[in-house]
Amino acid sequence: MTYAYDDTNIFAMILRGEIPNSTVVETDHSLAFRDIHPQAPVHILLIPKGKYVTIDDFAANAGPEEAADFWATFASVIESEGLREKGFRVISNAGEHGLQEVPHFHLHILGGHAMGPILAR
């Protein structure tokens, strides 16, 4: 399955260095940075540098090095932000029904206080 990637999306611009970001950690294949409109005391976005549109695109098409790097970076963010002890929430919005705004796969990593109900409409 191929996914149409839009090079004009804002995370692509961040990855090209065209707009600034508040970097938490950067590796060869991944970037974690702070969400510009935080929804919790800790709100970090973790993205692969590769051109993946959604989480299922990444799951189906990322290479083993990219995938391993992504999950290692995820673990290092949880560690460095001190989220392991009290816990956290991870969200990945995909497509129209997921209300995904930025069409570059990202995990929202949320923590720092107890989360509310998992869904609201």
Ligand code: AMP
């Ligand atoms: P989503 O609806 O899952 O696509 O969420 C996109 C997220 O990207 C939102 O939480 C925005 O606040 C965040 N966002 C948009 N532009 C930026 C930016 N330039 N830097 C950091 N976060 C951003």
